[in-house]
Amino acid sequence: MTYYKEHNKVWVSVDVIIFGFEQAKLKILIGRRQMDPGRGQWSLYGGFVGAEESIDDAALRTLYSLTGIKNLYMRQVGAFGNVDRDPGERVISIAYYALINVKDYDEQLCREHELEWVDFDKIPALYSDHNKMVSQAIRIMREKIKTEPISFQLLPPLFTLTQLQRLYEAVLGAEVDKRNFRKRVKDMDFIEKTNLIDKTGSKRGAYLYRFNKKVYNDEERNFKL
Amino acid sequence: MTYYKEHNKVWVSVDVIIFGFEQAKLKILIGRRQMDPGRGQWSLYGGFVGAEESIDDAALRTLYSLTGIKNLYMRQVGAFGNVDRDPGERVISIAYYALINVKDYDEQLCREHELEWVDFDKIPALYSDHNKMVSQAIRIMREKIKTEPISFQLLPPLFTLTQLQRLYEAVLGAEVDKRNFRKRVKDMDFIEKTNLIDKTGSKRGAYLYRFNKKVYNDEERNFKL
DNA sequence: TCAAAAGTGTTAGATTTACACCCATGA
DNA sequence: TCATGGGTGTAAATCTAACACTTTTGA
Secondary structure, three states, X not given: OOOOOOOOEEEEEEEEEEEEEEOOEEEEEEEEOOOOOOOXXXXXXXXXXXXXXXXXXXXXXXXXXXHOOOOOEEEEEEXXXXXXXXXXXXXXXXXXXXXXXXXXXXXXXXXXXXXXXXXXXXXXXXXXXXXXXXXXXHHHHHHHHHHOOHHHHOOOOOEEHXXXXXXXXXXXXXXXXXXXHHHHHHXXXXXXXXXXXXXXXXXXXXXXXXXXXHHHHHOOOOOOO | OOOOOOOOEEEEEEEEEEEEEEOOEEEEEEEEOOOOOOOOOEEOEEEEOOOOOOHHHHHHHHHHHHHOOOOOEEEEEEEEOOOOOOOOOOEEEEEEEEEOOHHHOOHHHHHHHOEEEEEHHHOOOOOOOHHHHHHHHHHHHHHHHHHOOHHHHOOOOOEEHXXXXXXXXXXXXXXXXXXXXXXXXXXXXXXXXXXXXXXXXXXXXXXXXXXXXXXXXXXXXXXXX
């Protein structure tokens, strides 16, 4: 129990970047920091890593305390460890990003935690190095979305192709050609057409699709959007 | 100075994966662990993060103490933080990979630190989660090598096209077509042909090339190997 | 009846892949 | 003289990108 006692210990925290998608916009969930130093500044939500939990568990716990959802899709962004990154103390922080369906995070919860969904392209100056964390997270996500169907984490179980396309556009920050997009979707067997129609988005109505996880897992992973 | 005192502190270390390239083989530098617990096991080289240094600086210091080289090419792999990853204590470790030219790391230094270059595809079981760190590192490197000229960190200043090709093959773990490879290299203006000839690799001799950093920096980054 | 979103194919251009022979030299 | 690695071009196949009109229906 005393192997490393001559060495220095530090605080380690996790900070989570929570992405959501609503009304064709990519958003992240941020709040006013409730703690000194930096109280009142816009900030990612975070928490300290406990002695008896892995860093992934610390991130999951943080996400759970915020959303009430266990087992969110979540990936590590990286460790941030400049000496003075936190104005109060030396804290090393590990950033994670998570994807949630905005519908699962109602206004109720927003108010409880004093959090807000803000448009990804209107993110204010955040506490400490949190803006850096956000830009690294989006970079990773832009890579991932091309080869992993992470988009389904951000959409309701049933969605139209236009919604899916808007999501891609929001993540990539660029417009996508409708016909080419649909052609590629057609080649992905794990995106299933249902015969349900969504009439909320248009008068004519659009077919609803769903993600078939089983097909995805059985398939070789070789799609490219 | 007492903002977070109710929270738990932990040891944070860095572990470095040092890649080298020699005789058409990708290698990494590992040694026998000199410390309890796990003394004598094959292990990456690492060190603890000090109170007054960033995690990047801790990694650079570790690399410097090993190689005598400052400012090596180095990138973060990620944070590893399972509770029981270290058999002795709870230690969170941040993995980095670095690229060096094997020639810069002579046998002298190897012996001093009791380290060995081992073939990438013959890496033994390593201490703790170090094998996991290595596999993540190579995954990142395979991505990066397609769009960043990291290869030059692993080669001497002057190199033949065959050497460069062998390096790509070693990193990607796959053979590459010679003519297609050379065609693509020709499009990269930052790879400069010299009129020096290397005769060590063949009777006929091969032109030596070099990396032109200035051209690379001035250029738009849009090559793809 | 018309505004608004859904849906649908083709073609040109660019990129990628496959492939085989001659050259120069030292042993 | 021959074994060894160095060096070179073309054609087919695939992938990507650009592009415009018809359909349905609720207001």
